[in-house]
Amino acid sequence: MNPSPNPRTILEYGLSSGNAGLVQLLGLCPLLAVSNNAVNALGLGIATVLALVATNTVVSMIRRITRRDVRIPAFVMVIASVVTTIELSMRAFLPELHAVLGLFVPLIVTNCAIMGRAEAFASRTDPARAALDGFAIGIGFLWVLLAIGVTRELLGAGTVFAGAGALLQMPWLELTAIPDYRGFLVALLPPGAFVVLALLIALRNRLQRAPEPVRDPSTAAGTT
Numbered sequence: 375m376n377p378s379p380n381p382r383t384i385l386e387y388g389l390s391s392g393n394a395g396l397v398q399l400l401g402l403c404p405l406l407a408v409s410n411n412a413v414n415a416l417g418l419g420i421a422t423v424l425a426l427v428a429t430n431t432v433v434s435m436i437r438r439i440t441r442r443d444v445r446i447p448a449f450v451m452v453i454a455s456v457v458t459t460i461e462l463s464m465r466a467f468l469p470e471l472h473a474v475l476g477l478f479v480p481l482i483v484t485n486c487a488i489m490g491r492a493e494a495f496a497s498r499t500d501p502a503r504a505a506l507d508g509f510a511i512g513i514g515f516l517w518v519l520l521a522i523g524v525t526r527e528l529l530g531a532g533t534v535f536a537g538a539g540a541l542l543q544m545p546w547l548e549l550t551a552i553p554d555y556r557g558f559l560v561a562l563l564p565p566g567a568f569v570v571l572a573l574l575i576a577l578r579n580r581l582q583r584a585p586e587p588v589r590d591p592s593t594a595a596g597t598t
Contacts (some may be wrong), residue, residue, distance in 0.1 A: 376501055379591035381506055387591050388510025392398040394487040395518030396578050401485040402477045405519055405568040413542060415523025416516075417471045418478060418502045421460050422510030425482050428456045430496035430508035437497045449492045450483075457482045489509055493592075494590065507591065520569045528552075530561035 394400045401422070406434045408414045432452050440448050464472045472479065482488065491511055495505035524534055532555025539545030560566050 378503060384507050384591050385510045386444050388514045392590060394511055395515050400487040401515060404481060408478050409519055409522040409526060409567055410562050411527040412523040414474060415503045415519040419477055419516030419519045421479060422482055422515055424460055426457050426488055426508035426512040427505050429453050429488055430504040431501050433492045433496040434499060434504035435502040457463050463483040496537055519522055521574060525570050526566050529558050531557050552578055
């Protein structure tokens with residue numbers, strides 16, 4: 375039996391070496407489509423974090439009573455239930471944000487990072503480590519999504535978190551960084567998302583002193 379990974383390894387993998395957005399390039403559909411402004415990026419990012427934490431925790435709790443031949447369908451059912459709960463909660467408490475994000479909230483179900491972590495890590499370790507792994511992967515995805523959203527909104531409109539008062543009930547987040555800015559439309563269009571993501575990947579590779587193999591903590595997860 376392999377030793378269980380320590381919390382530091384789990385956090386480092388989710389935030390950096392195994393980052394879902396920059397390294398594994400998972401969940402690119404919402405990452406590129408919703409990141410035209412910071413508010414949308416923050417809303418979808420938080421929803422993804424909640425989905426990963428809840429899914430990993432539940433999968434870890436039921437791992438001993440789930441037969442191998444029905445494991446994947448059971449995991450899909452757990453993911454779908456969690457995402458549906460998040461979507462209904464968002465529709466009830468943040469209806470304006472839900473209307474803006476639209477189909478991309480239920481599409482969290484298809485995010486490969488969620489199913490991947492459920493199968494590779496949560497089903498092999500205890501609930502505490504599984505929850506931490508979901509949190510680390512989710513925060514890693516969130517900061518990339520937010521970095522793209524802030525950059526595109528700043529370049530495209532000269533603002534940051536515009537509309538946070540109406541969509542998130544957080545008016546104190548709204549900031550006009552460049553008054554009377556005429557805008558750079560390309561940054562807000564789909565090509566802008568690809569360009570900003572490519573620049574972030576290039577920056578990460580440049581800052582990384584030497585290429586290192588991605589070490590998934592799931593390889594050290596025991597069958598506890």
